[in-house]
Amino acid sequence: MSTTPAPRNHHILSVLVQNRPGVLARVASLFARRGYNIFSLAVAPAEDEGMSRITIVVDVDSAPLEQIVKQLFKLVEVVKISELDPRRSVERELLLATVRTDAETRSQVAQLVDIFEGKILAVGVEALTVSLEGHPDKLDDFEALLSGYGIVELQRTGRVALAKIDRQARLRAVDTGKGKVG
Amino acid sequence: MSTSRIAPGTRMTGAQALIHALEHEGVEVMFGLPGGCILPAYDPLLESTIRHILVRHEQGAGHMAEGYAHVTGRPGVAMVTSGPAATNLVTPLMDAYMDSIPMVGITGQVPTGAIGTDAFQECDTVGITRSVTKHNELVMSADEVTLAVRQAFHIATTGRPGPTLIDLPKDVLQNETRWEWPTDEEVAASLPGYRPTMKGHPRMVKEAARLILAAERPVLYVGGGILKARAAEALRELAELTQIPVVTTLMARGAFPDDHPLCLGMPGMHGNATAITAMQKSDLLIALGARFDDRITGKVASFAPEAKVIHVDIDPAEQGKVRRPDVPIVGDCRLVIEEIVKAIRDLQAGGETQADTTAWKSRISGWREQFPLTYEPSEPGNALKPQFCLEKLRDAAPEGTIVASGVGQHQMWTSQYWQFNEPYTWVNSGGLGTMGFSIPAAIGAKIGRPDRTVWAVDGDGCFQMTAQELVTATVERIPIKVALLNNSYLGMVRQWQEMFYDERYSEVYLSTDVPDYVKWAESMGCVAIRVEAPEEVEPAIEKANAVNDRPVVVEFRVDSGEKVFPMVPAGHSNDDVLVHPTQNDRREHLR
Missing domain, CATH: 3.40.50.970 (Thiamin diphosphate (ThDP)-binding fold, Pyr/PP domains)
Incomplete structure (x- = not known):
């Protein structure tokens, strides 16, 4: 998936779950069982103790999305689901890449990193390891430019997202009738 | 039950806590078969008030628990050991999941220290049963046994009922704990993501009442949810108030009396021609605790093409899963039906009248007359029918x-x-x-x-x-x-x-x-x-x-050549129902 841009039909779900053993497996197996594709998934502890937030990017039309959200809600450990509108949320992702360089191209890559405001993490005789944090679209561009030099290894985290602060920062809360959408 | 008969802090093993917890949940009988890892739980059973039925195969324990739950409405309990016993329970768990039967499975597990080592009779029970239960839990400490039991019973019996499973490692059953019986509030607080909606949305209820009064060809499409919600009486009141005919799906047989003049019997693949056709030609389907199963709808695209749909179900995910409802109502069937009845009475008190359904009724009685269930009696000397x-x-x-x-x-x-x-x-x-x-x-x-x-x-x-x-x-x-x-x-x-x-x-x-x-x-x-x-x-x-x-x-x-009629072949439209061959001559009356 290294050069695949985020799908056009992508929806970002921010899912607050109880941090219990197996909760990620429950979420993942639900997607598999109902035949939905996960584009990316990131999970880490959330602000409340005992809770985790899972950011899931799915590639579906809105009708199946409604079904996904409702099925997710049926998982006992799922506390809250918000669909984040990309226009009204902040999205970030981290990219690590080791790029093949020689004496001539090293400075070119370093310059690229500089332009993108990334970091050089390690320098070798024939390679550089670089990092970039930012909007996933920016990472896509950076990755495409790096690929011209030869990417040896690449790891992206998958996106994480939060709603923008006020200025009508509207979480487009999904009505599930379950009465727990904030 | 939130009060305990045992003093808090009383010392006991996890196994004793399990059996006491089951007693506190009101369990009178359980079905099971002992084995290595669940053995500690079978010892305190000797002093328990709970009757245990020793089965010959763990699948039997699961289906017995289901049968018990079907007729009593109380959760059935099946207790078996780890490994092959747990896997033998998978079929009944899935069966209960599909039919929304409240059931609690209890499985033994290898000791916590042996989990993940491919120990004798070890299997990943919670992994295997994750997609066949409403919820399951591997209990890792004797101190957590009573809360796990309370959660399992609460989840199995509320909202859309279903099976839950508790997996208990042998050392968790053997270790000592102090008795604590969580209160209802503590159980609720431990499940912040679990709040089933019970009452229907008032605006939707009112809209449903309006549609019901306006419909000229309405049908009450009744599923197993009516039985789960103990809503048979409420349904009868709604049917008799509106004089709308009722079809009862395979899961709802008995939810409305077959000898009632408004009862059309079972729809679906092997339903009777009247029930199938009434749904097909209706202008309003009032789906109550039903899920538009493929055995009911036949080819979805041509199912009841002229019907508006009111869909009452406690499970929000059923709304729009197969057929998009015009009026979705998430809630408990009994409460929502009572609310709809009240809304209809209010509208009527305000002077609204019900549309004339006489023509519809006479079409239906025409079908009933021409397409009764039928078979050809056996010839003398031939096999029984x-x-x-x-x-x-x-x-x-x-x-x-x-x-x-x-x-x-x-x-x-x-x-x-x-x-x-x-x-x-x-x-x-x-x-x-x-x-x-x-x-x-x-x-x-x-x-x-x-x-x-x-x-x-x-x-x-x-x-x-x-x-x-x-x-x-x-x-x-x-x-x-x-x-x-x-x-x-x-x-x-x-x-x-x-x-x-x-x-x-x-x-x-x-x-x-x-x-x-x-x-x-x-x-x-x-x-x-x-x-x-x-x-x-x-x-x-x-x-x-x-x-x-x-x-x-x-x-x-019996006669091995006998076939079930009517029949809607899989994937076909309900318009193509095959009636009994002796009724083929009047087939066009179903048009």
Whole structure:
């Protein structure tokens, strides 16, 4: 998936779950069982103790999305689901890449990193390891430019997202009738 | 139950806490089979008030728990050991999940230190059962046992009911803990993501009432949710207030009395032509606790094309899963129906009147007259007709008889030919279609309702899957009755091969004589009767009904060529329903 841009039909779900053993497996197996594709998934502890937030990017039309959200809600450990509108949320992702360089191209890559405001993490005789944090679209561009030099290894985290602060920062809360959408 | 009879802080083992917790949850009976890892839980059972039924196969324990839950509404409990016992429980768990049956599975697990080492009889029970339970939990400390039990019962019995499972490592059962009984508030606080919606949205309820009064061709499409919500009385009030005809799905047989003038019986693949066609031609389907299963809708794109849909279901995910409703109402069926009845009365009090449904009623009674369920009686000297046997069984059944069935032709004939006039008298495997369901389910039902006569209607294919539980029935003195319709075939498969595979019969013949069902049943301690001629049918049933101290098996040798009609072939439109061949001449009246 290294050069695949985020799908056009992508929806970002921010899912607050109880941090219990197996909760990620429950979420993942639900997607598999109902035949939905996960584009990316990131999970880490959330602000409340005992809770985790899972950011899931799915590639579906809105009708199946409604079904996904409702099925997710049926998982006992799922506390809250918000669909984040990309226009009204902040999205970030981290990219690590080791790029093949020689004496001539090293400075070119370093310059690229500089332009993108990334970091050089390690320098070798024939390679550089670089990092970039930012909007996933920016990472896509950076990755495409790096690929011209030869990417040896690449790891992206998958996106994480939060709603923008006020200025009508509207979480487009999904009505599930379950009465727990904030 | 939130008060405890045991002093908080009392020292005991995890196993004792488990059994006490089950007692506190009101468990009177459980079904199971001990083994290595669950052994600690079987020891305190000796001092418990809970009756334990020792099964011959763990699948039997699961289906017994289901049968018990079906007829009592209380959660059925099955307790088995780890590994193969846990995997044997998977089929009943899935069955209960599909049919929304409250059930709690308890499995032993290898000690916590051995988890993940491929220890003897270890399996990833919570992983394997994750997609066949509403919720499951691996309990890692003796201190967590009582909360896990409370959560399991709470989740299994509230909202859309379903199976839950608690996996208990051996050391968790052996370790010492101090008794704590979590309060209702503590249970709720431990499940912040679990809040089933009970009451319908007032605006939607009002909209539903308006649509109901305006409809000219309405049908009440009633599913198993009515029974789960104990809503049969509320449904009757709604039907009688509005005089709207009712169809009851396979899971809802008995939710509305078959002898009621408004009852059209079962719709779907093997429903009767009137119920199928009434839905198909209606302008308003009022779906109550039903889920638009493919066996009901046939080809979805051409299902009830002119109908608006009111969909009442406690599970939000059922709304719009198959058919987009015009009025979705998430809530408990009983509460929502009561709210709708009130809204209709309010509208009527305000001067609104109901649309004229006379023409619709007369169309329906025309179909009923022309397309009754029918079969051709057997010629003298030929094999019995299964429908004939079921009619005799039905007519001789004492009031309140409970019927359980397996899966296949015999199941459809029983649903068609029985008269279900009372809720909770029909126990079957609807969603999963589990062959072998009937005998263990009937045993569970008889335990739950010992005052009732319980008949298991079974096929010969089904019987051979779970008949060993008749040993359980004999030893535990649970006098169920089995009507075995022996047609020597996997009958429904045979019917499909005849109709859709050019009579190319592949791996579908079982045997007429092997096993000898009479000898087999007798060897298991049952009274056994073989019936081969029409005049033997009634006396055999009479004799079976008179036995009350042990199980009875009546083997009816029936016509293997008999097919279930009507039939909507899989994937076809309900408009293409195949009626009984003798009714083909008037087929165009269904248009």
